[in-house]
Amino acid sequence: MVNGKLCKDPKLTTADDFFFTGLNIPRKPSNPVGSQVTPVFVDQLPGLNTLGVALARIDFAPYGLNPPHTHPRATEILTVLEGSLYVGFVTSDPDYRLVSKVLNKGDVFVFPIGLIHFQQNVGQVSAVAISGFGSQNPGLIVVGNSIFGSKPPISDDVLAKAFQVDKKVVDQIQAKFAM
Structure with missing residues (x-):
């Protein structure tokens, strides 16, 4: 066991342990906030085990929101593929300062490990982003869901x-x- 995941005998690995397909497929957000995350973490791609990386695709409906959340085990780096996103994070105690920016196609933004952050589509059309994480299993705590x-x-x-x-x-x- 490494990082809570069973290590497979290297002699038994196959190409499928290191392969994920479908990240090119748009996902229609079907929740009240208007975003859909497609994770590619160690649970979806076993070959990530012990490598310290993961990624996700985020699809946004017009004005959709990836609500305030945190990843307790990873920094996140987000790249906008389509649309425009208002993104930001809140610094920790004592100042709780909002650091935010509107991103357009091709722009990149980093959310430091453990800080509460969000992304919101500011356009009338769908938006898509890819996020990379500095952990095979970044964890997720959605603020509203956790508290309420x-x-x-x-x-x-x-x-x-x-x-x-x-x-x-x-x-x-x-x-x-x-x-």
């Missing part, structure tokens, strides 16, 4: 105080994330 969709739910008292809102607001938001 945890099971069991985080107490209304905790969230109301943390976000400085009424408990009814917390209940309304949690209802949107209940699955």
Whole structure:
């Protein structure tokens, strides 16, 4: 086991362990936020095990969003293939500064390891990006899903105080994330 994944005997590997197909196929976002991620991590491509790299394709509907999230084990580098994206990350304590930019086709942006970041299509047409990661298994924590969709739910008292809102607001938001 390396990095939580079983290492295959090198004598038993085949070309298929190092091959992934279909990244050229557009994926239609079918969720409320309007983005669809196609990961190529160690689970999808076993040959990545121990290599410290991975990638993903992100398809965006017009004005679609890849919501605020973090990768606890990887820096991400994103390249826009089609469309225009508003991207950004928030620096850590004590300043929580937003670092953001609008990217166009061919532009590249880096999201440092562990920082909350996002991407949003700012165009009326679909957008596509490819992201590379400095880990075979970068991890993913989507902020809204984690906070408002945890099971069991985080107490209304905790969230109301943390976000400085009424408990009814917390209940309304949690209802949107209940699955």
